Amino acid sequence: MTETLGAPEPFLTDGHGGIVIAADRRGEPTARAVVFLHGGGQTRRSWDRAAAAVAQRGWQSVTVDMRGHGESDWSPDGDYRVASFAADVREILAQLPPRPVLVGASLGGITAMLLAGELARGIASAVVLVDIVPDMDPTGAERIHAFMADKMVDGFASLDEVADMIAEYNPHRPKPTDLDGLRKNLRHKGGRWYWHWDPRFIDGTAPHPPMEVTDTDRLHAAVGRIVDDGVPVLLVRGQVSDLVSRDRAAAFLSRFPQIDFVDVDGAGHMVAGDRNDLFADAVLSFLTRREVAKP
Template sequence: MRVSTYHPEMTSAPEQFLTDGHGGVRIVADRLGDPRARAVVFLHGGGQTRRSWGRAAAAVAHRGWQAVTVDMRGHGESDWSPDGDYRVSSFAADVREILDRLPPRPVLVGASLGGITSMLLAGELARGIAAAVVLVDIVPDMDPSGAERIHAFMADRMVDGFGSLDEVADMIAEFNPHRPRPADLDGLRNNLRRRGERWYWHWDPQFIDGSAANPPIEVTDTERLHSAVEAILADGVPVLLVRGQVSDLVSRERADAFVARFPQIAFVDVEGAGHMVAGDRNDLFADAVLDFLARSEIARP
């Protein structure tokens, strides 16, 4: 195994790189750490951006990994699909183009939509492509009421937007009452676009309003997703489920059922975190991922 020459100060400034994803959709990603080391690739949930992983990515890079954060198609600075193609298989194809530019067999860390994308990519569309998979507050059989609540949050104000960042902060605080309302609102700009005098969410409305020609219907195919997880484990790839302890998308009962079905899967319940685990308790989340990689003896080539 090659000894890395990585130095911690390399985490200070991410390097942005662009990739042409499926169908020519431009995908934007950031890289932190040694570009020769094995990558930990962070895939955000629906309605989020690569900025959601900032502190977790820095912690991973500080430990000698290459941390790559990706804006999924239709989100952040990546292109919106011109033909409304938001199938999970298309998200996965985009990620595969990113992985082709990285050292072999990265670790996939996927939250919600990013986790479902990781399941299909590593367990069906490109088996063997990942050295490990971390599922962040997502299981194939998610709670439909929690999913509806998240969908309603994303759809609210999608057309009208917001008159100020304070309005955005108030709405987020109402949705996530367990998370302190930020005193500094500048960080919210990463998830918003300004048009005229109003702010709008930083993602393609087609992704959530039902108008996309090809929506992410795979998220409802629980047996297909369970089969993908089974294939990942059959390939000897270690899997970790990180749940937010106050999550309304993955109840403790659903998490327990998932781990009972696949007892090889490691499980961490993060105290004080909801569905946005990395944002709610970044310290515990980063430690859980790094401890899992150490236990799994995933080398940093």
């Protein structure tokens, strides 16, 4: 699908503790929203094509830079608890029509679990978890952490160097020939390129890290409350994911048989980026099938 709605409209929101959160809006502001929450180390730009496809179907698409990422403020006191991410998102949702759809990848998915299943039950009309379950594979999580930590301090000499590193990490994804898209996820400083997020989020120096990601009992309980409330949930797994194995997805679905499931062929952990066409169609089909109506 191609973008026909023009450039997204950027806006800013005061999040939890005065942190300024940056976001983009596509579509009619009075329409029910689909709110996209990226994974750790990403930015709202990772959702661009999927958000455009959803907006074309009559929804309002809102993509958010989580605190410490992209154009949102870095937390001055290193507060990167999942509860704080969720509190920021709640401030954004207060500006939107009631009961949006939450789409969260990895850290964004965990944020959606806690927000919709514990901190603000009933706030969402549907939840889409993108390649994340409470009981994620620790080996895959360590691999992602190592990828994010590598070059975090020294940065990159060129965008080609960034593209080579991404291609090594994601060998199933073709190396991009147009490197301009990488600029959206990087900062250029002193002649080098750096990831567009606060290093304290990864390097262990943040006084308040996102420890909730390891509390599987709490996260399972939150998901249980979401489904008990009758809120439709979809798990979208990348078929070659190293974070949500086939067995872990099966165990999650056995625990919560009410949850819909899509296995995206040819996609890894970065499902939306790997197979945007299949991902957007899966989300839109789910919303239609579960009768999550636009206002």
